[in-house]
Amino acid sequence: MPKSAEKKKFIVETQFHTFCEPPNELILKSGEKLGPITLAYESYGTLNADKSNAILICHALSGDAHAAGYHEGDKKPGWWDKMIGPGKAFDTDKYFIVCSNVIGGCKGSTGPASINPNTDKPFGLSFPVITVKDMVAAQKLLIDYLGIKKLLAVTGGSMGGQQVLKWSVAYPEMLHSAIVIATNAKHTAQQIAFNEVARQAIMADPDWLNGNYYGKSVPARGLAVARMIGHITYMSDQSMQEKFGRKLIDKERLGYDFSTDFQVESYLKYRGDSFVHRFDANSWLYISKALDYFDLANGKNLTDVLSQTRAKFLVISFTSDWLYPSYQTKEIVRALKTCGRDVSDIEINTPDGHDAFLVENKGQSTIISHFLENRAKEVAHNE
Amino acid sequence: MPKSAEKKKFIVETQFHTFCEPPNELILKSGEKLGPITLAYESYGTLNADKSNAILICHALSGDAHAAGYHEGDKKPGWWDKMIGPGKAFDTDKYFIVCSNVIGGCKGSTGPASINPNTDKPFGLSFPVITVKDMVAAQKLLIDYLGIKKLLAVTGGSMGGQQVLKWSVAYPEMLHSAIVIATNAKHTAQQIAFNEVARQAIMADPDWLNGNYYGKSVPARGLAVARMIGHITYMSDQSMQEKFGRKLIDKERLGYDFSTDFQVESYLKYRGDSFVHRFDANSWLYISKALDYFDLANGKNLTDVLSQTRAKFLVISFTSDWLYPSYQTKEIVRALKTCGRDVSDIEINTPDGHDAFLVENKGQSTIISHFLENRAKEVAHNE
Numbered sequence: 001m002p003k004s005a006e007k008k009k010f011i012v013e014t015q016f017h018t019f020c021e022p023p024n025e026l027i028l029k030s031g032e033k034l035g036p037i038t039l040a041y042e043s044y045g046t047l048n049a050d051k052s053n054a055i056l057i058c059h060a061l062s063g064d065a066h067a068a069g070y071h072e073g074d075k076k077p078g079w080w081d082k083m084i085g086p087g088k089a090f091d092t093d094k095y096f097i098v099c100s101n102v103i104g105g106c107k108g109s110t111g112p113a114s115i116n117p118n119t120d121k122p123f124g125l126s127f128p129v130i131t132v133k134d135m136v137a138a139q140k141l142l143i144d145y146l147g148i149k150k151l152l153a154v155t156g157g158s159m160g161g162q163q164v165l166k167w168s169v170a171y172p173e174m175l176h177s178a179i180v181i182a183t184n185a186k187h188t189a190q191q192i193a194f195n196e197v198a199r200q201a202i203m204a205d206p207d208w209l210n211g212n213y214y215g216k217s218v219p220a221r222g223l224a225v226a227r228m229i230g231h232i233t234y235m236s237d238q239s240m241q242e243k244f245g246r247k248l249i250d251k252e253r254l255g256y257d258f259s260t261d262f263q264v265e266s267y268l269k270y271r272g273d274s275f276v277h278r279f280d281a282n283s284w285l286y287i288s289k290a291l292d293y294f295d296l297a298n299g300k301n302l303t304d305v306l307s308q309t310r311a312k313f314l315v316i317s318f319t320s321d322w323l324y325p326s327y328q329t330k331e332i333v334r335a336l337k338t339c340g341r342d343v344s345d346i347e348i349n350t351p352d353g354h355d356a357f358l359v360e361n362k363g364q365s366t367i368i369s370h371f372l373e374n375r376a377k378e379v380a381h382n383e
Numbered sequence: 384m385p386k387s388a389e390k391k392k393f394i395v396e397t398q399f400h401t402f403c404e405p406p407n408e409l410i411l412k413s414g415e416k417l418g419p420i421t422l423a424y425e426s427y428g429t430l431n432a433d434k435s436n437a438i439l440i441c442h443a444l445s446g447d448a449h450a451a452g453y454h455e456g457d458k459k460p461g462w463w464d465k466m467i468g469p470g471k472a473f474d475t476d477k478y479f480i481v482c483s484n485v486i487g488g489c490k491g492s493t494g495p496a497s498i499n500p501n502t503d504k505p506f507g508l509s510f511p512v513i514t515v516k517d518m519v520a521a522q523k524l525l526i527d528y529l530g531i532k533k534l535l536a537v538t539g540g541s542m543g544g545q546q547v548l549k550w551s552v553a554y555p556e557m558l559h560s561a562i563v564i565a566t567n568a569k570h571t572a573q574q575i576a577f578n579e580v581a582r583q584a585i586m587a588d589p590d591w592l593n594g595n596y597y598g599k600s601v602p603a604r605g606l607a608v609a610r611m612i613g614h615i616t617y618m619s620d621q622s623m624q625e626k627f628g629r630k631l632i633d634k635e636r637l638g639y640d641f642s643t644d645f646q647v648e649s650y651l652k653y654r655g656d657s658f659v660h661r662f663d664a665n666s667w668l669y670i671s672k673a674l675d676y677f678d679l680a681n682g683k684n685l686t687d688v689l690s691q692t693r694a695k696f697l698v699i700s701f702t703s704d705w706l707y708p709s710y711q712t713k714e715i716v717r718a719l720k721t722c723g724r725d726v727s728d729i730e731i732n733t734p735d736g737h738d739a740f741l742v743e744n745k746g747q748s749t750i751i752s753h754f755l756e757n758r759a760k761e762v763a764h765n766e
Contacts, residue, residue, distance in 0.1 A: 189629070
């Protein structure tokens with residue numbers, strides 16, 4: 001019945017808050033100042049009276065504040081809708097879920113496409129380089145603004161997971177638990193390499209104009225190539241082979257030219273081209289740089305750094321994720337256990353590669369659901 | 384002693400042969416004709432009286448005929464010099480080694496930069512799409528021209544390995560043995576995907592001009608990005624981490640800008656930029672397309688297809704090669720054994736990734752050396 005299906009669509013709106021009262025300026029890790037800051041965010045579910053049921057969701061490179069539900073008129077829901085909603089892993093009947101667009105982003109939070117108040121023109125490359133630490137510092141302003149003293153959980157996959165780790169170290173008293181998915185404690189050479197090639201693809205596009213393309217043609221070809229590179233790394237050899245193999249567009253024959261022969265080529269082109277319409281190339285540069293700069297221990301001992309944390313941890317990785325392989329989360333788990341943290345970890349068997357954290361995954365949902373229930377009980381018991 | 388070191392440098396010259404006598408035209412797999420064909424080739428060692436000691440070496444995507452020795456004035460030797468020479472795996476004291484540039488290439492063999500005799504202009508994209516089968520058919524012309532009836536061995540890694548497989552099926556009576564390294568029997572979705580993104584990077588470069596850039600600026604930025612993508616896939620996560628890790632260019636600090644921070648970024652840029660000076664972007668398009676089109680069984684049963692072979696096989700793969708993973712060579716080995724072929728296979732433990740076949744590798748050298756000695760004994764015994 002279409003009507004009942006329609007009923008299930010919950011309509012959400014992105015909210016925007018500009019921090020005008022001090023502290024309305026962030027001193028970034030680079031030493032530069034950024035402010036006033038606007039954050040785009042969404043929330044789902046109801047904050048309870050003692051504000052103890054709030055969960056912060058941190059998004060990945062190309063994500064945004066729109067994690068769940070539908071925007072009016074949209075056909076597709078938010079990026080983690082499979083995990084967030086009534087009866088889902090992040091159960092909106094029980095929890096108050098918040099997700100904000102990172103600074104440096106292009107979906108409403110202050111970023112390179114925002115107007116620089118000093119010049120009344122878009123920042124472009126005059127936007128300061130931001131780090132995962134800075135993203136988290138901005139999120140803390142939002143959580144403070146919402147009057148939440150302690151989050152039941154902070155969670156996210158990929159770059160979202162790096163934010164969770166940073167939250168757990170930077171504001172240990174502000175989170176009861178941390179759900180860290182498909183991520184690592186520092187970007188490796190291969191991860192930096194993939195990001196750098198994608199950045200070079202963007203910067204090689206003559207329409208990029210050293211970042212000053214706003215109001216003109218966007219560097220569409222470069223950004224599409226960057227996205228295509230990303231997509232290969234998000235899937236696995238196995239999932240690509242199962243989905244596409246050597247299937248042709250035209251089932252009859254190879255084209256013997258440089259148009260599209262294989263379905264995998266057409267899929268990548270589609271993903272690349274459609275990305276250009278929803279994402280800002282400069283944001284890609286800034287956010288990928290933040291990923292590459294991420295190094296939680298930063299020359300110190302990871303165990304020592306993680307000993308500052310107070311949260312209970314759930315750490316999830318995926319067998320076929322070769323972009324953030326399981327050995328990298330295992331390093332985090334070992335360090336957490338070494339410093340006596342309460343940590344539950346699981347490597348989920350799946351062919352879905354790094355994308356597994358975004359794809360519906362019965363195992364992931366159930367595990368997170370139980371973990372959160374237990375944390376909620378602890379919080380209720382402590383009161 | 385520099386003088387004795389100098390002595391070891393053996394100087395070689397690339398030779399060129401244009402096939403003017405019929406058959407001087409190839410009917411390509413696409414159905415198009417190509418000819419007259421010029422092949423660039425080099426040879427090392429001496430062909431014995433009964434022409435039974437010849438080994439054909441097939442190169443990979445960015446390789447050429449210059450496999451060993453030094454060109455006059457060059458500081459670097461040919462691409463497989465570590466494997467070819469007196470006392471080396473392909474021992475020039477014993478064997479006569481031939482290596483030719485593939486058709487479609489840019490180092491002297493007929494390719495997209497060659498003059499189209501019908502227009503007196505460079506072919507550009509009017510050059511017909513070529514396949515691995517076509518490359519091998521051109522090599523056969525050369526072997527016939529050299530008066531060699533049967534090769535002691537045909538060998539190559541990566542695309543070179545695909546050529547070896549094709550040789551063994553197309554001209555079974557012409558090779559005594561086949562050394563197949565780091566390759567597969569068909570390109571997978573992920574391999575096609577990486578090639579397609581690289582092609583898109585080249586074709587997105589406005590200097591590409593639909594392939595008609597000869598005599599003008601070359602599509603340097605696009606080709607550099609293509610090469611950078613390639614380089615990541617040729618190394619392994621482990622080898623990149625060991626070589627570069629998170630080492631900075633400026634040891635003091637991160638730059639907090641979009642110049643180069645990490646050594647891995649600088650390495651990739653260097654490899655990308657230097658490639659542009661030695662390789663033609665259109666050749667990259669054609670040769671990568673040939674790789675993607677490669678499917679030895681082409682819908683048939685691989686075992687049935689390989690049952691046409693008569694050679695003895697040595698199949699080598701490398702543990703950390705994720706571009707041509709060992710499971711792919713294992714499929715070839717299983718099929719060869721199923722149809723009763725004499726096959727020796729080994730997976731060499733190395734962190735060097737796909738590049739392992741190019742890097743000096745004591746294990747690889749010794750195994751190939753012994754394999755060839757045994758084949759040479761068989762040939763001598765049969766006479």
